[in-house]
Amino acid sequence: xxxxxxxxxxxxxxxxxxxxxxxxxxxxxxxxxxxxxxxxxxxxxxxxxxxxxxxxxxxxxxxxxxxxxxxxxxxxxxxxxxxxxxxxxxxxxxxxxxxxxxxxxxxxxxxxxxxxxxxxxxxxxxxxxxxxxxxxxxxxxxxxxxxxxxxxxxxxxxxxxxxxxxxxxxxxxxxxxxxxxxxxxxxxxxxxxxxxxxxxxxxxxxxxxxxxxxxxxxxxxxxxxxxxxxxxxxxxxxxxxxxxxxxxxxxxxxxxxxxxxxxxxxxxxxxxxxxxxxxxxxxxxxxxxxxxxxxxxxxxxxxxxxxxxxxxxxxxxxxxxxxxxxxxxxxxxxxxxxxxxxxxxxxxxxxxxxxxxxxxxxxxxxxxxxxxxxxxxxxxxxxxxxxxxxxxxxxxxxxxxxxxxxxxxxxxxxxxxxxxxxxxxxxxxxxxxxxxxxxxxxxxxxxxxxxxxxxxxxxxxxxxx
Numbered sequence: 011x012x013x014x015x016x017x018x019x020x021x022x023x024x025x026x027x028x029x030x031x032x033x034x035x036x037x038x039x040x041x042x043x044x045x046x047x048x049x050x051x052x053x054x055x056x057x058x059x060x061x062x063x064x065x066x067x068x069x070x071x072x073x074x075x076x077x078x079x080x081x082x083x084x085x086x087x088x089x090x091x092x093x094x095x096x097x098x099x100x101x102x103x104x105x106x107x108x109x110x111x112x113x114x115x116x117x118x119x120x121x122x123x124x125x126x127x128x129x130x131x132x133x134x135x136x137x138x139x140x141x142x143x144x145x146x147x148x149x150x151x152x153x154x155x156x157x158x159x160x161x162x163x164x165x166x167x168x169x170x171x172x173x174x175x176x177x178x179x180x181x182x183x184x185x186x187x188x189x190x191x192x193x194x195x196x197x198x199x200x201x202x203x204x205x206x207x208x209x210x211x212x213x214x215x216x217x218x219x220x221x222x223x224x225x226x227x228x229x230x231x232x233x234x235x236x237x238x239x240x241x242x243x244x245x246x247x248x249x250x251x252x253x254x255x256x257x258x259x260x261x262x263x264x265x266x267x268x269x270x271x272x273x274x275x276x277x278x279x280x281x282x283x284x285x286x287x288x289x290x291x292x293x294x295x296x297x298x299x300x301x302x303x304x305x306x307x308x309x310x311x312x313x314x315x316x317x318x319x320x321x322x323x324x325x326x327x328x329x330x331x332x333x334x335x336x337x338x339x340x341x342x343x344x345x346x347x348x349x350x351x352x353x354x355x356x357x358x359x360x361x362x363x364x365x366x367x368x369x370x371x372x373x374x375x376x377x378x379x380x381x382x383x384x385x386x387x388x389x390x391x392x393x394x395x396x397x398x399x400x401x402x403x404x405x406x407x408x409x410x411x412x413x414x415x416x417x418x419x420x421x422x423x424x425x426x427x428x429x430x431x432x433x434x435x436x437x438x439x440x441x442x443x444x445x446x447x448x449x450x451x452x453x454x455x456x457x458x459x460x461x462x463x464x465x466x467x468x469x470x471x472x473x474x475x
Contacts, residue, residue, distance in 0.1 A: 014441055015097065016319065026152075027438075031050055031061070031064055032061055032063035032064045032067055034050065035047050035050060035051070035064065035067035035068065035071065036049075036063075036067055038050075038071075039067065039070055039071065039074070040112070040190065040218070041189075041190060041220045041221070041222060042190065042191065042223055042225075043220075043222055043223075044070075044074040044075050044221055044411075045075055046222075047067070047248045048071060048072075048077075050068075051064075051067075051068035051072065051080075054068065054194075056386065062088070062091060063390055065084050065096075065311070066084075066088065066091075066096055066100065069081045069082075069084040069085055069088065069100055069104075070082055070100065070103075070177070072084065073100070073104050073108070074107070076110060076111070076112045078104070078107060078108035081107070081108075082104070082108070085097075085100070085101070085104065089429065095145075095149050095320075096154055097152040098145060099145060099154055099157060099158055102138050102142055102145065102159055102161070103138070105134060105137070105138055106131070106134050106135060106165070109130065109131060109134055109469075110131065111127065114176075116261075116452060124137045131168070132169055134135075134170075135165045135168055135169050138161075138165060139162060139166075142158050142161060142162045142164075142165070145158050146158050146159065146162070156182065156185070156186055156189070156355070157321075159178055159181070159182055160182060160191050160192065162178055163179050163192070163195055164175075164176065164191075164195070167195065167198075170423030172202060172203075173201055174196060176196060176199040178200065179192040179193075179195045179196040180196065183196065190216055190220045190223075192434050193212050193215040193216040194212075194213075194223070194225070194226060195219070196212045197209050197212035197213040197215075197425065200212055201229065206233055206236075209229075209365070210230065210233055211396050213226045213229050213230050213233075214230065216470035217248075217251075222251045224255050224256055224259055227248045227249070227251050227252040227261060228248070228249075228253075228259075228265065230244075230248045231245045231248040231249045231252065231265055231269070232265065234248065235268060235269055235272065239272075242269060242272065242273055243446075245269050246269060249262060249265055249266050249269060253266065260286050260289055260290050260293050260412050263282045263283070263285050263289075264282070264283065264286050264293060264295040264296050264299070267279035267280070267281045267282040267283040267286070267295075267296065268295070270282070271299065271303070276306050276307075277307065277310065279303070280300065280303060281325075282296075283295075283299050283300045283442055284302075284326075287300065290474040297444075305336065307323055308323055308324060309318050309407075311323060312340070312343065315347070317343075317344045317347040318344075318348060320340065320344050321344040321345070321348070324337060324340055324341055324344070335361045335364050335365050335368075335371075337369065338357045338358070338360045339358065339361045339371050341353075341354075342354045342356075342357035342358035342361065342371070342374055342375070342378070343356045343374055345357060345378075346374060346377055346378050346381075351381040351382050352382065354374070354378040355378040355379060355382060358371055358374050358375035358378060359375060362375050362391075367398055369395045369402065372391050372394055372395045372398070373391070373392065373395045373402075373404065373405055375391055376388045376389075376392045376395065376412070379391065380408070380411065380412055380415065385412060385415045385416060387414075388412045389409070389412040389413065389416065392405060392408045393409060394466065395408075396409055401432060402430075402432065403428075403430075403432030403433035403434070403438070404429070404433070406425045406428040406429040406432065407425070407426065407429040407433075407442060407445075408420045409410055409425040410425035410426040410429060410445065410449075413425055414449070419449050419452055419453045422449055423449040423450060426442050426445045426449065427442075427446055430442035430446065
């Protein structure tokens with residue numbers, strides 16, 4: 011019984027897979043969705059089809075997706091149909107497609123190898139165009155004639171001859187207004203010419219005819235972003251459609267981030283740039299944008315006193331930019347507020363060595379040294395900070411802490427008086443004046459304090475206040 015059930019299942023599956031597949035494959039080809047058609051064609055390697063239309067369509071799919079060997083196997087099966095126009099046209103296209111390399115492989119070619127490749131492809135394209143012209147002389151008014159014209163225009167593009175390609179695309183649209191490939195080709199041509207208005211019209215028509223085409227939507231989003239805030243809503247619509255079609259498309263992720271940044275939402279933009287870099291560490295826009303917005307993110311977390319989270323973000327983003335003074339300063343400040351004073355000291359010493367006049371780094375290093383009981387070094391650092399940045403009250407406040415630790419109460423009192431005169435926040439001024447009073451009581455210049463003074467909490471103050 012189980013054996014018969016399995017046979018019935020296989021037969022029903024075969025029927026479901028093959029029914030209407032030739033039409034579906036043609037539609038996917040017409041809508042520039044060849045990669046989606048590959049799994050459908052792969053099934054026939056297990057369950058061979060006698061459907062000539064399927065074999066023709068899959069041969070096109072394989073040539074279009076750089077699977078020339080698989081396409082050639084189907085061409086062998088179609089030899090009995092070699093007199094058909096489609097076979098002849100497929101042969102012409104296959105002679106070029108079998109030599110093409112995908113973009114990833116092209117990027118790896120050395121300059122000399124790339125030049126040799128380009129020369130070989132141009133020669134193949136020229137030969138193919140001559141054959142296409144002979145084909146068009148015979149079949150121009152047939153459905154295969156339309157496809158031949160599209161291929162001819164495509165070949166001109168591949169040779170960098172954009173004007174004759176655009177001429178052919180315009181002619182195709184005049185005769186076949188629903189030729190998505192012609193609208194898409196013309197849209198790219200207008201973009202190359204800087205004719206944004208016409209490019210937009212051609213791309214909108216492409217998006218209409220190709221409901222699952224990311225390229226047209228992506229370029230429409232770029233145009234809308236460039237038009238400014240009045241078109242951001244339109245850009246968001248195109249990017250949303252593209253993202254829905256493929257949420258792992260690097261370009262789409264990058265541009266969603268760009269749009270969010272332009273809309274005043276840099277924090278929201280970051281997750282899309284991060285995702286793009288996770289998928290492709292070489293994503294140029296995402297890498298550049300993360301570097302540009304790195305400081306904003308960390309600064310926002312530090313202002314909110316989220317030191318641990320800020321440190322985690324620094325560790326996440328640091329591979330995207332060269333380790334330098336900015337990162338070390340931020341690490342040091344975070345470590346200091348997390349009471350990891352030895353780590354803070356190491357990071358901040360690096361900054362002070364490279365930027366000996368940076369008052370924030372000097373003050374922060376002094377705070378770390380003070381907490382490590384390296385009071386003499388801390389005192390020198392705070393004195394230097396007050397000389398470089400004479401209007402910063404907290405330089406004098408920390409100098410007061412260090413002098414107090416050295417039991418130099420008179421000079422500590424002077425430092426706190428100076429701090430009180432420079433600090434801006436009422437609560438800070440109050441704290442400084444209270445410190446002055448307690449120090450004066452300790453030195454006997456005021457009445458004796460009624461309660462013993464508590465040890466100062468040396469790491470309590472935010473670094474950039």
